[in-house]
Amino acid sequence: MKQLVLLGGGYGNMRVLLRLLPNQLPNDMEITLIDRTPYHCLKTEYYALASGTISDQEVRVSFPEHERLKMKYGNVTKIDTKKKHVLLEDGSFVDYDDLVIGLGCEDKYHNVPGADEYTHSIQSISKARATYEKLSNLPSGSVVGVVGAGLSGIELASELRESRSDLSIKLFDRGERILPAFPVRLSNYVQKWFDANNVEIVSNSNITKVEPNKLFNHEETIPVDVCVWTAGIQPVEVVRSIPTEKDASNRIVLTQYHNLPKDENVYVVGDCASLPFAPSAQLAEEQAEQIVKVLLMRWKGEQLPAEMPKISLKGFMGSLGKKHGFAYLGDRTITGRIARLMKSGVLWMYKYHNG
Numbered sequence: 001m002k003q004l005v006l007l008g009g010g011y012g013n014m015r016v017l018l019r020l021l022p023n024q025l026p027n028d029m030e031i032t033l034i035d036r037t038p039y040h041c042l043k044t045e046y047y048a049l050a051s052g053t054i055s056d057q058e059v060r061v062s063f064p065e066h067e068r069l070k071m072k073y074g075n076v077t078k079i080d081t082k083k084k085h086v087l088l089e090d091g092s093f094v095d096y097d098d099l100v101i102g103l104g105c106e107d108k109y110h111n112v113p114g115a116d117e118y119t120h121s122i123q124s125i126s127k128a129r130a131t132y133e134k135l136s137n138l139p140s141g142s143v144v145g146v147v148g149a150g151l152s153g154i155e156l157a158s159e160l161r162e163s164r165s166d167l168s169i170k171l172f173d174r175g176e177r178i179l180p181a182f183p184v185r186l187s188n189y190v191q192k193w194f195d196a197n198n199v200e201i202v203s204n205s206n207i208t209k210v211e212p213n214k215l216f217n218h219e220e221t222i223p224v225d226v227c228v229w230t231a232g233i234q235p236v237e238v239v240r241s242i243p244t245e246k247d248a249s250n251r252i253v254l255t256q257y258h259n260l261p262k263d264e265n266v267y268v269v270g271d272c273a274s275l276p277f278a279p280s281a282q283l284a285e286e287q288a289e290q291i292v293k294v295l296l297m298r299w300k301g302e303q304l305p306a307e308m309p310k311i312s313l314k315g316f317m318g319s320l321g322k323k324h325g326f327a328y329l330g331d332r333t334i335t336g337r338i339a340r341l342m343k344s345g346v347l348w349m350y351k352y353h354n355g
């Protein structure tokens with residue numbers, strides 16, 4: 001049996017499984033999925049897990065079962081593309097014929113001193129759980145600093161507001177206005193929600209240092225009881241250390257067929273891949289669709305298209321607590337309850353198809 005090994009059971013590789021397993025996997029192929037967690041984690045909901053508005057169980061989805069899908073749970077510590085095998089923390093090796101690396105990302109601290117040691121994170125399930133523990137045990141009146149007002153920072157600050165009305169929340173935004181890449185109407189809506197709900201947006205901020213219970217914004221010292229870092233991501237370390245070309249964000253540069261330039265058997269999906277869009281679950285899934293097509297064609301010995309179709313995304317959605325949200329879909333800005341309902345609907349559909 002030939003081995004297709006999937007590293008990481010995140011959004012990208014779940015889509016690979018969803019497409020291959022029902023009836024597209026060639027008879028001579030077997031899949032091994034390796035992940036450190038024994039279930040698929042809904043990373044897009046970690047802001048709610050950390051805020052304490054949903055339970056742990058709600059962010060877990062069982063991996064699919066199939067007679068030619070083997071599961072291996074453990075921490076991947078090395079990917080050796082020369083020997084065509086993957087090393088796990090327990091010392092075991094897994095050989096592959098084809099490999100899809102979908103190990104996701106972790107925080108990037110931009111060399112800000114103390115950020116790694118003194119901030120909390122929502123980039124992995126264990127870190128989101130630890131952040132929940134810290135936030136939920138805070139005494140009334142405590143100050144929470146959220147550094148980074150991208151989608152995950154906005155969702156965390158708003159969800160925490162609904163969860164803990166007794167906390168003071170400060171959201172540090174690098175820009176002049178929140179979500180500067182999107183229409184002003186959308187930024188204004190989000191800003192107004194934060195104003196009405198007593199979350200302070202600190203615009204034009206630049207966090208230069210973090211110390212225990214202290215953030216340094218430019219020269220100013222800001223006392224905080226907890227700080228959560230949502231100000232940048234990078235591929236996980238094991239992917240960063242693969243000796244191959246990376247882009248400025250340390251993501252792996254790929255051919256248009258999503259494999260390493262010098263290795264047709266190693267594909268990279270999702271947050272670890274250098275693609276012309278910001279990383280997202282939606283992008284990981286769309287890229288996975290193309291990877292499955294390429295794998296199937298190569299397995300059948302078919303000629304690949306001279307040019308792969310461009311990946312197109314539908315847009316993006318964000319929540320402001322459980323009742324309000326915003327979406328930017330095909331150049332249309334949608335705000336309010338409808339946007340929130342749409343986001344809940346997308347999550348429901350995802351669980352329905354993958355659960």
Ligand SMILES: Cc1cc2nc3c(=O)[nH]c(=O)nc-3n(C[C@H](O)[C@H](O)[C@H](O)COP(=O)(O)OP(=O)(O)OC[C@H]3O[C@@H](n4cnc5c(N)ncnc54)[C@H](O)[C@@H]3O)c2cc1C
Nearest residue numbers: 008010011012036044075076103104152270271280281282
């Ligand atoms: C709070 C938040 C909200 C978000 N909201 C949205 C949204 O609304 N829409 C959207 O499209 N995107 C959203 N994203 C981004 C989205 O979650 C990621 O882009 C997406 O998860 C990337 O998918 P992936 O397959 O690359 O990796 P992931 O889904 O991160 O999966 C990686 C997998 O690899 C495993 N893994 C990692 N390292 C190892 C190792 N060394 N050994 C073994 N296993 C390992 C992990 O356990 C995990 O299962 C959000 C992210 C956050 C943090």
